[in-house]
Amino acid sequence: MVSRRMPPAADPTRPPSDVPITITLDGTPYTGTAGQTLAGVLLGAGRLSWRTSPGGASRGVFCGIGVCFDCIATVNDACDVRLCQRRAVDGDRVVSQGLDAPLPLRSAGTRPAHGVADV
Template sequence: MSTLFESLDTLPSPMVRVAIDGTHRHVPSHYTIAAALLEGATPACRTTPVSGAPRGPFCMMGVCFDCLVEVDGVPNVQACTTRVRDGMQVRAMAGKARLA
């Protein structure tokens, strides 16, 4: 499977295990959730409430809110500003933002 992005060669980084929509992956601990999504060729992290169109990380700096995901049962987490951590459970969100 091809990926959208490739990571640059950097100093070795510890790996953590995260589950993205039920698929377990090992990613460097310095990644954000958005980086893990993009590297894994699964950039859609939510769908729009009106048309159901897929949305994914866009600005990568916490401004646009297109990268909202559910993390460990908490909805509306910005994937681009949240670092991965071992055991994290990430799920795509469908439709409009939800209250916890």
């Protein structure tokens, strides 16, 4: 039905039992196990796509090895992070990117001094 992570108990390779970690995507929590990438957590929990392409199409993981950039999202305020390459840390905040990608607002003094430009 969907992508999913093999439960350790059913896994013939006998991985250790889960060490649950929780990340959020646009505020929705997703739980995986320590050692997964952010893309792995999302796919393992059945989430297939998160980004919106310039033409409005849904994108998730395509190449899985850091080449295609389909899976990029903003992670803890840093934009354009390849989720398939980034190890998940409990509490990571992932925000999807699309035509209205969120702005990284970390650097001091970079917020707009005023409202909208008047020209």
